[in-house]
């Protein structure tokens with residue numbers, strides 16, 4: 679026997695509000711959060727290892743790394759930076775509650791950048807706001823240049839695209855211009871960052887991009903906070 683239960687609550691609105699509140703908390707603490715999404719094996723963990731090696735002060739970086747099973751990615755990242763594995767036990771994406779739990783368990787003293795490596799999947803993670811400031815879709819050249827058009831939501835909800843494994847371009851049929859064009863037909867002005875995590879090519883541009891976005895996000899917060907306080911001062915006292 680089945681029955682219908684009327685909830686009368688907009689659950690999506692509640693999830694959006696929770697993600698917005700988490701983002702505000704991160705901003706208040708000066709932590710810029712980057713959600714990396716991609717197909718399995720596109721190179722997210724290798725990119726994070728290379729980023730930590732390249733970053734002048736890797737102690738300012740931390741990672742929450744998601745996987746369906748095992749903590750192998752956390753083992754790979756642990757020699758380079760503060761990391762906590764999030765294991766979903768089968769779920770194909772990370773959700774905000776799991777990220778918040780991982781966040782509470784990390785020592786984030788002095789951390790300025792929190793990366794969230796999502797589950798390798800170009801579909802489900804696109805629908806979940808984890809409270810990040812920046813969503814980056816990683817597209818490896820071995821996947822084919824047709825992926826932006828075939829998985830538009832991943833590209834529509836991301837604010838930048840890292841094209842990974844560019845060292846393999848001579849060996850695979852990947853047209854960077856075609857991929858860029860498709861990505862920008864979905865998301866105009868999408869920054870495209872070609873990177874090879876194994877040789878380090880493109881890492882300087884990637885790291886500079888992250889610094890720039892963090893500075894802008896924090897400046898926006900200071901501006902909003904200031905105008906909020908000025909508005910309060912202008913309010914007539916009761």
Ligand SMILES: Nc1nc2c(ncn2[C@@H]2O[C@H](COP(=O)(O)OP(=O)(O)OP(=O)(O)O)[C@@H](O)[C@H]2O)c(=O)[nH]1
Nearest residue numbers: 717718719720721722723724798843844874875876
């Ligand atoms: N040639 C080449 N191989 C790479 C590069 N980046 C990653 N790889 C290789 O690609 C494979 C997958 O890389 P990972 O970093 O584990 O990919 P991932 O996206 O974290 O994978 P999941 O967490 O399973 O989704 C590994 O064998 C890496 O060594 C690159 O820039 N060039």
Ligand SMILES: [Mg+2]
Nearest residue numbers: 722723751795
């Ligand atoms: Mg990984």
